[in-house]
Amino acid sequence: MKFLIINGPNINMLGIREPEIYGREDYKCLCDLVSDACEKAGIECEIFQSNHEGDIVDKIQASYGRVDGIVINPAAYTHTSVAILDALKAVGIPTVEVHISNVSEREAFRQVSYVSYVAVKSFIGLGLDGYRQAINFLSDHIKNLKNA
Numbered sequence: 552m553k554f555l556i557i558n559g560p561n562i563n564m565l566g567i568r569e570p571e572i573y574g575r576e577d578y579k580c581l582c583d584l585v586s587d588a589c590e591k592a593g594i595e596c597e598i599f600q601s602n603h604e605g606d607i608v609d610k611i612q613a614s615y616g617r618v619d620g621i622v623i624n625p626a627a628y629t630h631t632s633v634a635i636l637d638a639l640k641a642v643g644i645p646t647v648e649v650h651i652s653n654v655s656e657r658e659a660f661r662q663v664s665y666v667s668y669v670a671v672k673s674f675i676g677l678g679l680d681g682y683r684q685a686i687n688f689l690s691d692h693i694k695n696l697k698n699a
C-alpha cells in the first residue's frame with residue numbers, strides 16, 4: 552500500500568512561531584513522525600509540501616493510479632480551495648484530512664473546509680499525532696474496502 556502525505560502553505564514553518572497553536576515541533580519532526588507511522592503500518596509513503604495551490608493540484612492529479620490513499624493538511628487552502636477539492640474528487644483516491652490545531656475553536660474563516668466534502672474522516676486539533684491517527688485509520692479503511 553502506498554500513501555501520499557500532502558502539507559499545504561507554511562506547514563514547513565512549524566515550530567518557528569505560534570507554538571501555543573501549532574506546538575514546538577518543526578517540519579522535520581512531522582516528516583519523521585509520518586515516516587515512522589507509515590513504516591510501522593507497512594505503508595510506503597511520499598511526503599509532499601508546497602506553498603502553491605496549483606502545485607498541490609498537480610501532485611494530486613499525478614497520484615492518480617499510483618497511490619492508494621492521501622492524507623492531506625491543505626493548511627490555509629482548506630478554507631478557500633475548490634480546486635484542491637475538485638482534484639481530490641477527480642482522482643477518487645480515499646482521502647483523510649488533518650489539522651494540527653482545533654480549527655473549530657478558531658476564527659470564523661477557519662470554520663469552512665472544502666476538503667471535508669470529500670474526506671472520509673477529519674482529524675482535528677490532535678497536534679502532530681493527528682497524522683499518525685490519520686495514517687492508521689486510512690490503512691484500516693482501505694483494507695476494509697478491499698475486503699468488502
Ligand code: CA2
Pocket residue numbers: 560561562564565566567568569573624625626627628629649650651652653654661
Ligand atoms: O491547524 C492546521 O493544521 C491548519 O491547517 C494550519 C494552517 C492554518 O492556516 C489552518 O487554518 C489550520 C497554518 C499552517 C502553518 O502556519 C504557521 C503559522 C505560523 C508559524 C508557523 C506555521
